[in-house]
Amino acid sequence: MNSLFDLSGKTAAVLGGTGELGGAMALALAQAGASVAILGRNAQNGDAKVARIEHEGGKARFFFADALDKAALVQTRNEIESSFGEISILVNAAGGNKPGATLPPGADFCALDLEAWNEVFDLNLAGGALIPSQVFGEKMVERGQGSIINIASMSGMIPLSRVVAYSAAKAAVLNLTMFLAREWAQQGVRVNAISPGFFPAEQNKKLLFNDDGSYSQRGQSIINHTPMARFGVAEELAGAVVFLASQKASSFMTGQNVVLDGGFSSCTI
Numbered sequence: 001m002n003s004l005f006d007l008s009g010k011t012a013a014v015l016g017g018t019g020e021l022g023g024a025m026a027l028a029l030a031q032a033g034a035s036v037a038i039l040g041r042n043a044q045n046g047d048a049k050v051a052r053i054e055h056e057g058g059k060a061r062f063f064f065a066d067a068l069d070k071a072a073l074v075q076t077r078n079e080i081e082s083s084f085g086e087i088s089i090l091v092n093a094a095g096g097n098k099p100g101a102t103l104p105p106g107a108d109f110c111a112l113d114l115e116a117w118n119e120v121f122d123l124n125l126a127g128g129a130l131i132p133s134q135v136f137g138e139k140m141v142e143r144g145q146g147s148i149i150n151i152a153s154m155s156g157m158i159p160l161s162r163v164v165a166y167s168a169a170k171a172a173v174l175n176l177t178m179f180l181a182r183e184w185a186q187q188g189v190r191v192n193a194i195s196p197g198f199f200p201a202e203q204n205k206k207l208l209f210n211d212d213g214s215y216s217q218r219g220q221s222i223i224n225h226t227p228m229a230r231f232g233v234a235e236e237l238a239g240a241v242v243f244l245a246s247q248k249a250s251s252f253m254t255g256q257n258v259v260l261d262g263g264f265s266s267c268t269i
């Protein structure tokens, strides 16, 4: 049974592995035996995630990458593949919301800033799924094996108030996940999504907490709407990401969305 979740000998790339959720998923993949390339723009955070993985006995290395720069990402991919290992697992965890694209409470939707909309859309759809899937998927298709895991969001399934650009971009990520699953199903590449609910991280802390650390009004309202009555903890994504990454554990699964939200999307009142 343990061999179902054994990723020894595999190399994983985690875009946005510098962040809260990406970092936790990178650690989980390393603990399952994979060598993990942590990709992102913040070397300090990347090195800290590598140090944590090495401390736990795993293998990891940081590579600078901007998920929106396709040409540079191709070079980084080539560097990883020649110096670290052929990548058969890709986790797309670069993304997040931006304050400029968030409607203030009671604000007029028609006044939403288009530049901010485009920025959030580009980051979450183009950088958060499309470009890395093209760059890393190309090699996976050539070799006839791979697992791509897009980090979407529960807000892509149920549009949340105020974060309209983010929710719409994540809905597009789910759609692209299904498109690519069909596109590459016969080339040995599986494409699935994980949709987290609310997990405190850098990009959403201002929405969830007041400056003194207490819940914001929105944070409290989310807790009230979550059957488990709490936010998620990044480590709670470990099982899902290892399951989807493992060809043995999820070989007949593609185009699916695994939701980890404490029941939020099942709660109607």
Ligand SMILES: NC(=O)c1ccc[n+]([C@@H]2O[C@H](COP(=O)([O-])OP(=O)(O)OC[C@H]3O[C@@H](n4cnc5c(N)ncnc54)[C@H](O)[C@@H]3O)[C@@H](O)[C@H]2O)c1
Binding pocket: 015, 016, 017, 018, 019, 020, 021, 022, 039, 040, 041, 042, 045, 065, 066, 067, 068, 092, 093, 094, 095, 096, 097, 123, 127, 128, 151, 152, 153, 154, 195, 196, 197, 198, 199, 200, 201, 202, 203, 204
């Ligand atoms: N935290 C949550 O509650 C939650 C819920 C649902 C989905 N998500 C998604 O999970 C993913 C990870 O988010 P997180 O909450 O860990 O946030 P985070 O801010 O901790 O991590 C995001 C990481 O992406 C990196 N990044 C941003 N733009 C990049 C770019 N152009 N190129 C490379 N790296 C870039 C950031 O530097 C950061 O390290 C995101 O896609 C986010 O939308 C988060």
